[in-house]
Amino acid sequence: MVRQYQELKSQHPGTLLFFRLGDFYELFFDDAVIGARELQITLTARHKEKGDPIPMCGVPHHAAANYIAKLVRKGYRVAVCEQTEDASKTKKLVRREVVRIVTPGTPIDPQLLEPRESTFLAAVCARGESVGAAFLDISTGEFRATQASGSESWKRIAADIESYAPRELLFPGSLAPLMRAGLDTSPHTEPLPLASSVAEEQDSGKGKVLVSAGKSPPPRPPPQPRRSRRRRRGARCCRSGRTSR
Known part of the structure; x- marks a missing residue:
């Protein structure tokens, strides 16, 4: 069973693996340490009698949605x-089998949604001096896209990102252009399942913002400009946060 867990975990790095065992979801090894701390549940161990204890903790399957929601609000990615x-x-x-992965930018369950608050998933791509950004609230279907060109393009995109305050940002390559443009964030990195990719997370008011950055295929031409009429909100990205692990 432990080997099965490790195989599944290796296929989904950067997540906390909720491993179904009968009527419980169990977490093992480092995931158990994190889960016990963040959920304030008991940390125990498996195989104590063999002299090689494996940290573990668990939650009842009927209450798992609430526990997953707590972890996602703290910025973690959860594989179920x-x-x-x-x-x-x-x-x-x-x-x-892993049947779903829940991230801060892809909430579906009602427990994961903040009332009267948008939950945007954002993506950014660049080609030459043109930079495009797209924002999707998966819970409502609201979609916005913007494009900027010229020497100020990265500053404009950084301003749009802070305005929409996405919970999760997908970005190919290095975040250096956005950082130089003044995006208010201090990222912390960790590998994601995608090849040569990293996940970066920041504090964002009530929760965290998860930023995924890595290699990707050459981007398609960016979408036509669509200026949002939303009133600009204060940026929610701030000091360095915890890795999404």
């Missing part, structure tokens, strides 16, 4: 692993 066959019909190890 379910048993995909009936344990009573097999004598072998039950097959398990």
Whole structure:
């Protein structure tokens, strides 16, 4: 079972793996330490009698949505692993698969949504001196896109990002252009499942902003400019936060 857990975990780095065991979701190793601390639940250990204890903690499956919501609001990415066959019909190890990954920018469950507050997922791409940004609130379907060109393009895009205050930002390559343009953030990095990618997270008022940056295929031409009529809000990105682990 531990080997199965490790294989699934290796396929989803940068997440906290909720591993289904009967009526509970269990977390192991470093995930257990983080989960116990952030959720304020008991940290115990498996295989104590073998002299090689494995840290673990767990939550009831019927209450998992609330615990996942707490972690996502703190900026963590959660991979949910379910048993995909009936344990009573097999004598072998039950097959398990990750069925969904929940991130700050992709909330669907009601427990993950903040009332009267947008939850934007943003993406930025650049080609030459042109920079485009797209913003999607997956819970409402609201979509906005903007484009800027010329020497001030990165400053304009950075201002748009701070205005929309996305919970999650997808960005190919280095964040240096946005940082130089004055994006108010101090990122902390950690590898994501994508090749040669990093995740960067910052404090953002009530929760965290998760910024994903890594290599990507050559971007398509940016969308046509669409200026938002939304009143500019104060930036929610600030000091360095915890990694999304």
